[in-house]
Amino acid sequence: MPRYLVERTFPDGLVVAPGPEGRKTLMSIIACNSDRNVTWVHSYVSLDQRKTFCIYDGPSPESVRLTARSNGLPVDRITEISVLDPYAYHVG
Amino acid sequence: MEREEQLRTLQEVVAESSGSGRVVLLSGEAGHGKTSLLEVFLDSLDHRYQVLLAACEPLGIPAAFAPLFDLLDDLPGALREDIRSGAGRPAVYAGLLDLLKNDRVVLILEDMHWADEATLGLIRYLGRRVEATRSILIITYRSEEVDLTHPLRLVIADLGPSAVRIDVPALSLSGVTEMTKGLDLDPVRVLATTLGSPFFVEEVVRHPEMRLPPTIENAVLANAAQLPDEALEILQMIALSPEGLDLEVLAAYGPDTGAYVDMGVRRRLLVSSGGHVVCRHDLIRDSLLRSVPPVLGRSLHLRLLTALESRAAGSPDTSRLAYHSVGAGDADKAVGYSLQAARDAASVGAHRQAATHYSNALEYSRVMVRETLDEALLQAAKEHSVINAFARASELASQRVDLAAGNLERARARAWLAFFRSRENELTACRKEALLAIDVLRSEPASEELALSLAVVAWGELVEGDKEAAIRYGDEAVAVAREVGTPDVEVHAATTAGTARALLRDPAGAHQVEEAVKLGIDRGLGEFAARALNNLGLLSLWRGRPRDAHTSFDRMIEYTMAHELDAWYIAGIATRATLNVAMGLWDEADKDLEVVLGQRTCRQTEIETLITAATLRARRGDPRATQMIEEALASIEGFSDHEAKVTGCALALEAAWLGLLPIAEARERYATLLSAPALSTDSSGRGVLGYWARRLDFDPPPGRIPGPAGPEWSGQLAEAAESWEERGFPIEAAVTRAMLPEADLDSVFSELFRLGAEGVIRGLRRELQRRGVKRVPRGERSATRENPAGLTPRQTEVLALMTSGLSNAAIAQELFISEKTTSHHVSAVLTKLNVSSRLQAVVIATANGWSSPVPGRSS
Numbered sequence: 001m002p003r004y005l006v007e008r009t010f011p012d013g014l015v016v017a018p019g020p021e022g023r024k025t026l027m028s029i030i031a032c033n034s035d036r037n038v039t040w041v042h043s044y045v046s047l048d049q050r051k052t053f054c055i056y057d058g059p060s061p062e063s064v065r066l067t068a069r070s071n072g073l074p075v076d077r078i079t080e081i082s083v084l085d086p087y088a089y090h091v092g
Numbered sequence: 093m094e095r096e097e098q099l100r101t102l103q104e105v106v107a108e109s110s111g112s113g114r115v116v117l118l119s120g121e122a123g124h125g126k127t128s129l130l131e132v133f134l135d136s137l138d139h140r141y142q143v144l145l146a147a148c149e150p151l152g153i154p155a156a157f158a159p160l161f162d163l164l165d166d167l168p169g170a171l172r173e174d175i176r177s178g179a180g181r182p183a184v185y186a187g188l189l190d191l192l193k194n195d196r197v198v199l200i201l202e203d204m205h206w207a208d209e210a211t212l213g214l215i216r217y218l219g220r221r222v223e224a225t226r227s228i229l230i231i232t233y234r235s236e237e238v239d240l241t242h243p244l245r246l247v248i249a250d251l252g253p254s255a256v257r258i259d260v261p262a263l264s265l266s267g268v269t270e271m272t273k274g275l276d277l278d279p280v281r282v283l284a285t286t287l288g289s290p291f292f293v294e295e296v297v298r299h300p301e302m303r304l305p306p307t308i309e310n311a312v313l314a315n316a317a318q319l320p321d322e323a324l325e326i327l328q329m330i331a332l333s334p335e336g337l338d339l340e341v342l343a344a345y346g347p348d349t350g351a352y353v354d355m356g357v358r359r360r361l362l363v364s365s366g367g368h369v370v371c372r373h374d375l376i377r378d379s380l381l382r383s384v385p386p387v388l389g390r391s392l393h394l395r396l397l398t399a400l401e402s403r404a405a406g407s408p409d410t411s412r413l414a415y416h417s418v419g420a421g422d423a424d425k426a427v428g429y430s431l432q433a434a435r436d437a438a439s440v441g442a443h444r445q446a447a448t449h450y451s452n453a454l455e456y457s458r459v460m461v462r463e464t465l466d467e468a469l470l471q472a473a474k475e476h477s478v479i480n481a482f483a484r485a486s487e488l489a490s491q492r493v494d495l496a497a498g499n500l501e502r503a504r505a506r507a508w509l510a511f512f513r514s515r516e517n518e519l520t521a522c523r524k525e526a527l528l529a530i531d532v533l534r535s536e537p538a539s540e541e542l543a544l545s546l547a548v549v550a551w552g553e554l555v556e557g558d559k560e561a562a563i564r565y566g567d568e569a570v571a572v573a574r575e576v577g578t579p580d581v582e583v584h585a586a587t588t589a590g591t592a593r594a595l596l597r598d599p600a601g602a603h604q605v606e607e608a609v610k611l612g613i614d615r616g617l618g619e620f621a622a623r624a625l626n627n628l629g630l631l632s633l634w635r636g637r638p639r640d641a642h643t644s645f646d647r648m649i650e651y652t653m654a655h656e657l658d659a660w661y662i663a664g665i666a667t668r669a670t671l672n673v674a675m676g677l678w679d680e681a682d683k684d685l686e687v688v689l690g691q692r693t694c695r696q697t698e699i700e701t702l703i704t705a706a707t708l709r710a711r712r713g714d715p716r717a718t719q720m721i722e723e724a725l726a727s728i729e730g731f732s733d734h735e736a737k738v739t740g741c742a743l744a745l746e747a748a749w750l751g752l753l754p755i756a757e758a759r760e761r762y763a764t765l766l767s768a769p770a771l772s773t774d775s776s777g778r779g780v781l782g783y784w785a786r787r788l789d790f791d792p793p794p795g796r797i798p799g800p801a802g803p804e805w806s807g808q809l810a811e812a813a814e815s816w817e818e819r820g821f822p823i824e825a826a827v828t829r830a831m832l833p834e835a836d837l838d839s840v841f842s843e844l845f846r847l848g849a850e851g852v853i854r855g856l857r858r859e860l861q862r863r864g865v866k867r868v869p870r871g872e873r874s875a876t877r878e879n880p881a882g883l884t885p886r887q888t889e890v891l892a893l894m895t896s897g898l899s900n901a902a903i904a905q906e907l908f909i910s911e912k913t914t915s916h917h918v919s920a921v922l923t924k925l926n927v928s929s930r931l932q933a934v935v936i937a938t939a940n941g942w943s944s945p946v947p948g949r950s951s
Contacts (some may be wrong), residue, residue, distance in 0.1 A: 002758035004715065027097075035257060062705070066682050070253055077850060080715030 003041070003083075006054040007076045013049040032054055032070045036063040055081075093290065094267040095129050098258050102133045105256055106141075106198075107226060113192065113222040114252055119235040120260030122618035123291030123308065123375050124234045129260060130200060141228075142166075142195050143660050150374065153433070153448045154208035155411035156440040157184065159201060167191070180209060181441060185217045192227040200230045203374070204244055209442045212247050213656050219251045235259070243444070246658065249687045262288030264563035266512065275300050291375055294589065296361065311832030312379035315359055319620060321641050323352035327361060327371075329392045331380035332419070335412075336370025341399045393419030410436050410761045414449060423456040431468060438475060441656065447475040447484075454488075466492055473512055478619075479691060481694055482516040482660045502531035505542035510548045517695050519732055523552045540581065540744045543573040547585040557734040557770030562592035583612040583620040591627045595634070596773070601630055613651070614951035621659035622652050629667065634776040636799040638671045639820045645671065654799075661687055666697045671706045673711070676822040676847045699727050699736050708749050711823065718752045725761075734770040737775040745784035750855040762790055783824060787859060804828060817886065818913045823849060826884070827856055839885050844883035881924045883942075890917040895934050 008014075016022045033040055038058040045052050058064045061078045068075045097116075102290040105114050121128050136142055144166055146159035162174050171187035191197060201215065215231060222229050238244050248255070249616070263271075268286070269279040271293050277300065285304050286292035295311040296304060315908070316324055326349055330337050342349045353369050356362035361380075363372045371377035384392065397416035400409075410433040417425035422436030434449035450472030453488035457465050473488040489509040496502035506529040509678070513522035526545040533542040554562035566589030573582035586608040594601025605628050645668045652661035669684035671824025675821035688701050702724040710717040721743060728740040741761050748758035762785065771777055772795060779799035785792050787805055797805055809832050816825035822843070830840045837860075844853050860868050883891060887905075893903045904914040918930070925933050 002715070020373065031259070034259060061709060061716065062682055062685065063713075066686055069679055069682070075848075078714050079713075 001037075001039075001057045001059060002080055004056045004058060005081045006056055006064060007078075008052045008054065008068075008074050009076050010050050010052070010074070014045060014052060015049070029071050031065050035070075035086045036066045037063050038063050040077065080081070093125075093271065094263055095125065095132070095260065098129055098260060099133055099136075101137065101256065101258055102230075104128075106137065106566050108760075109196070109226055111226075111773070113225040113227045113229070115219045115255040117248060117251070117255050117257045118230060118232040118260065119238070120233050121236050121289065123289040123373070124260045124262065125290045126260050127202065128290070130202075130232070133199075136629060137198065137249070140196055141150075142197045143200070144197060145200045145202070146212070148206035148208075150203075150377075152205050153411060153415065153437075153445045153452075154206055154442075155213075155409060155433075155889065156208050156210040156437055156442040156445065156811075157214070158411070159211055160184070160210055160214075181213060184210075185214055188214065189218060189221055189225075191694040192229070192340065197225075197227040198230065199227065200232070202232045202278065203234070204231050205233040205242065207244065209243070209656075210436075210440050210531040212243055212939050213441070213474075216247050216250055216276060219247070219255065222657070223254065235893045243658075246662075246687065246691065252651075263290055263293060264288065264428070265669050265904055268293055269873055271297055276458045277304070291373060291929075304934050308375055309382065311377040312361070312376050313383055316361060316380065316383075316926070318359065318859070319352070319355050322346070322348065323355050325388070325392075326352045326465055327356050327599075328380055328384045328388070330356075330362065330369060331371055331377045332384065332389070332416075333396055334377070336368055337396075339364070339367045339369060341403075344399065376510070389419065390421050394422065395420070397425070411445070413451075414452065418452050418455075423459045425462075427453050427456045427459055431464075434471070434475070438471075443475050447472065447479055447481065450475055462495065462497075466495055469495070469509065472729060473508065476925055477512055480694065482512055482694065485512040485803065486516055486518070499532055499722050500536065503529045504539070504541045507533065507548075509728065511544050513553055515694070517555075517731075517733070518550050519555060522548055526552075538572045539573045540576055540578045542575075542780070543569050543576060543578055543581040543585070545579050546572060547588065550585055550588040554592050554734055557737075557774060559592040559596050560771060563589050563596075566590075566592065579611060579615045580617045582615055582619045583624055584609045587613070587620075587624040587627050591631065591660060597775075605631065618655050619660055621650060622655075622657050622664075622870050624661065625651060626663060626667070629664075633667070633671065633917040636776065636779060641670050642668065642675070662691050662693055663697045666693070666704070670700060673704050673708045674823075675820045676849075678708060678848055691886045695731065696733060696736065699724070699733075700739070702727050704741050706920070707746065710747055710752055711849050711851045717750075718747075719751055721747045732770070733776065734777075737765060737768070738771075738774065738780060739871075742780045743782055745781070745788060745790075748788045749784065749859065750851050751858060754849075754871055756823070758788065759790065766793060787827070800824065800828070804831075814886070814909065814913065817884070818916050820916075822847060822884075823852055827852065827859075829885075830860065837869050843882065843884050883921060883924055887917055887921050887924070888942065891921050891933065891937050893919065894930060895937050 016025060030040065036058070041055040041057060043052050043054040052083060056064050058067070064078060065075055096786050102116065105116055106928055108114070118126055118130070144163050146162040148154060148159050157175055159446040163445065164172050164175065168187075168191065171184070171191070174183045174187055189200075192199065198734060200220075201211070204211070204215065207215070215229075216230070218229055219500040233244060238248075253441060263283070265283050268283045268288065272279050272282055273816060275297060277296065282293060282296060284297065287304065289308070292308050292311065295308070295315070298747065299311070299315060305314055316327060317676060319327070326342065326345070333823040338411040339350070339353065342353065353362060357364055360372055361376055362369050373381065393416045395700070397413065397420050400413055400416060414426065414429040414433040428450045430453035432448045434453065436839035437443070437449060438446035443938060450468060453468055454472060460468065469488050469492045471490075473485040476482070476485040476488065486509060489505065489512050493502055493509055496505045508523045510522045510526035510529060513525060516522075526548040529545040530543060530549070532547065533539060535849075536542070546565050550562045550569055553559070555564060566585045569585035570589065573579070573585060587605055590601045590604030590608060592601070593604060603625055603863055608624040609621060609628060611617075612624050625644065625648035625732035629641045629648060632638075632641035633645055645664050649668065650663055665684045666688045669681050669688065671677065672681035676801060685701065685705050685708070686800065688697070689705065702720070706717065706720040715830055715893050724743060725740055728736050744753060744758045744761045748755045762781070765771060765781070771793065775796070775798045778793045778797055779801055780796060781793050782797035782801035782805065786801060792805055796802070800812045803809075804812035809828060813825050813832070816828055826840050826843050829835060830837060840856075841853060844856070857868050889907065890903060893906055898906065900911055900914045904911040922928065922930070925936050927936065928932050
């Protein structure tokens with residue numbers, strides 16, 4: 001399944017409540033993702049919490065957008081990506 | 093076991109249902125414990141709730157409303173009678189809704205992946221209304237059975253985000269470890285073999301002596317193999333009867349049956365209650381079924397059929413009789429019961445089931461007399477056509493042509509074949525058959541078949557772009573249809589003729605289509621009314637008026653949804669998706685496309701959807717756009733529909749502009765289309781192509797270029813941009829505005845950014861650089877901060893004038909635009925500010941300091 005980088009902007013900053021409330025929010029996002037076969041791998045959040053860079057696996061860019069919409073999350077840009085790490089060509 | 097989260101969600105739904113009712117979609121693979129979860133949930137349920145439980149069974153062809161028969165004893169008398177007597181959908185739907193309204197009910201519909209169409213319609217109906225009750229509707233289904241093309245999928249999509257979705261997943265390693273505690277079993281191996289299926293793990297745990305069988309089927313059969321052969325046969329017979337069997341029926345097969353049933357119950361293969369016995373789980377039933385050898389299967393089916401016949405005095409369940417007579421291979425009975433079951437199913441609108449029953453009956457065509465066969469073929473073809481299986485419909489209809497005796501009969505059969513071929517969009521084939529039919533039928537007294545053939549030819553001419561011929565044949569078809577009194581054919585032909593007239597700019601055309609809509613709706617002609625509504629919307633679209641078209645399609649979608657005309661419903665949604673893409677309503681377009689993609693549709697809709705989806709992806713600058721564009725363009729190859737060729741060419745030109753396709757390829761496609769004769773009478777096509785030719789500096793299409801692209805070619809850029817905006821094409825409006833010599837590029841780019849049109853931003857930047865514009869902005873979000881509502885410069889001007897208290901007429905005068913255009917701007921401003929009145933808009937504008945008029949314009 002292709003992997004995507006999803007950039008989002010939160011003008012008022014992204015706030016995830018701590019504790020059970022936050023857990024519930026994240027769980028409901030995961031449940032909604034699974035409807036369309038979309039998997040949230042993880043995210044990087046800017047220090048001012050206004051931008052996030054999220055890594056997703058999903059069948060298509062549209063599925064990522066629809067899921068974002070169901071979860072009430074904005075989407076600025078979607079880029080298809082692949083993994084490159086320092087040891088990608090390491091042999092042995 | 094590992095179901096706490098799911099149970100809690102169910103209980104929360106109950107807690108909240110005192111405010112408003114909800115739909116719960118409970119999915120999971122077979123054996124994942126959906127039913128067990130529900131049992132635990134029902135135990136915990138408050139006694140104020142009435143629980144109604146109905147399940148579908150895997151009967152090859154489900155009977156209409158089959159699951160509701162489980163409920164009969166719990167339902168009020170009138171509703172019970174309606175269901176029993178096959179009173180039709182509206183009465184049953186309304187009756188159940190009343191029940192949900194009057195009481196607190198938990199209505200559980202289990203295993204809906206096997207549901208018949210009437211029940212699916214019920215889910216849709218109740219699902220959209222349950223919020224107004226204090227009841228809960230729980231739908232369970234096997235997730236692995238419901239793929240993208242499954243009819244339940246569309247129903248789920250319709251229920252939308254308000255439905256609560258609960259998935260019952262496989263067990264984790266810790267769950268398996270917990271269950272195998274104290275047994276000599278390696279939990280990791282158990283997990284690997286069972287894939288965490290709770291049903292399978294339970295079987296393994298219950299019979300550790302079996303070691304670890306590789307599949308569920310092996311586990312079940314190893315368990316059943318402990319029984320004597322006679323008992324196994326009884327079990328297999330019970331498995332062949334999806335709803336289970338009564339003990340008294342079983343008693344007829346020998347004195348020991350009771351004891352055998354007890355053995356099955358003891359080994360937990362069967363459950364028995366109230367003198368009725370059934371397999372404990374569908375996975376057990378499936379495994380037992382697969383173990384039945386074919387010859388034994390026939391004799392078991394025959395026994396069941398005989399038992400059923402001897403008891404079916406009152407209202408015979410034809411669907412079940414058909415199932416067992418097909419299983420028993422009894423040709424005469426299979427034909428008789430299948431035809432009866434098909435008519436029963438069709439009469440309550442379960443067309444999918446009707447079509448399958450007809451197909452089953454036709455397997456035994458060798459025992460049918462010619463008249464029966466001919467009628468069965470025609471009805472089978474009609475049912476297949478209703479469910480969009482057009483190729484199969486044509487195949488059946490062509491068998492009738494071969495069967496026909498004599499010229500006249502053959503011509504009549506050809507007329508129907510031509511009609512089904514036309515639904516397949518097989519232009520050449522349908523015209524050939526229709527013309528052959530017309531040749532014979534014209535010299536006979538007027539007939540339905542003559543009207544039908546003429547209507548088919550008219551349709552073909554319209555699709556190929558010969559509008560005069562479409563009018564000629566269409567008018568003749570209307571006259572014949574009136575004479576013989578077939579309003580369905582009349583509506584079909586009048587829609588075609590009216591559409592052709594409108595395309596030739598004859599004002600009578602749209603009126604004729606309106607009349608066809610009215611006649612179609614009045615006479616309840618479902619799909620013919622839907623087509624007329626569809627064309628009415630298309631006429632607005634072709635005139636370059638997406639807003640009007642959108643209104644028409646909303647109406648059509650509502651009508652087709654209410655009448656369960658799925659094919660037209662999907663076609664309507666597909667076109668609305670196209671409109672939403674054109675109008676910049678892309679979130680809406682996503683939703684529409686999701687409904688359409690993966691549905692089985694006609695080729696035209698399939699092509700339209702691919703083009704729309706590719707256009708949207710390309711305009712957004714999303715990944716894999718080129719791939720999708722190529723797929724869309726490939727889908728048009730060999731398709732003779734002129735409109736598809738035009739939209740395909742427009743896609744190629746746009747893709748080239750966006751840098752996603754080589755310019756040379758776009759140029760070649762464009763040149764090919766310019767030489768097509770149909771383009772000379774297709775003004776809307778010239779308008780679309782004219783815009784893109786301008787963008788790419790290609791030669792303009794020959795003849796007058798209608799719509800906003802016209803003024804752009806003659807250098808009136810401001811007028812062109814204004815016209816795009818007023819018609820409801822924000823992308824074209826923004827791009828054209830960017831071409832103005834004094835263009836405010838920052839605002840153009842921020843408008844495009846607001847629309848999410850990253851791809852268009854890239855394309856526009858390329859064009860501006862090509863035209864030598866020095867400073868091309870980056871088009872990031874920054875510019876929108878000053879104007880968070882994302883108003884265009886024109887809309888900002890209009891808002892400023894509204895703030896000064898000007899009326900639409902005064903604003904129109906001030907800005908040198910028409911009053912109609914002004915009112916479009918005003919409503920766009922209200923939409924973007926998310927307010928419903930002028931006053932609210934003015935308050936927001938003043939509070940944010942956006943009310944100062946734009947320098948250089950009004951005082």
